[in-house]
Amino acid sequence: MPTYQYIAINVEEGCPRCRKGFDLRRPVDRAPLTECPLCKKPVKKVITSVNTPRLTKPMSLSDAKSAGFTVLEKRIDGSYEKL
Ligand SMILES: [Zn+2]
Structure with a gap:
């Protein structure tokens, strides 16, 4: 069951609970x-x-490699080359 977070539309009118937002x-x-x-x-x-x-910035090739990703580049002939 997913947890949703709700918050008052008019924060001035809400109770202390929904003014700060609550999970449900x-x-x-x-x-x-x-x-x-x-x-x-x-x-x-x-x-x-x-x-x-969300990624705050696009991952660069060197970042991906240092993070342990295997980076593959598609070659013209359709095969993949491991970089
Ligand atoms: Zn409320």
Whole structure:
């Protein structure tokens, strides 16, 4: 079951819980939460990058190699050359 993070749309109106944001475990097939379970003020889902970490910068070839990746370059004849 994924955990979603919610936060009050109007942070001034929310209770201390949703003003700071809260996590909620919720089945995928359930509709997204639209109001705070405590104060019933509207909340919105926060898109977190917990499961999909973003790279802050493109990985260079040397970075990839030093990180232990095997870097393959496609050659003109269609085969792959290990760099
Ligand atoms: Zn609230």
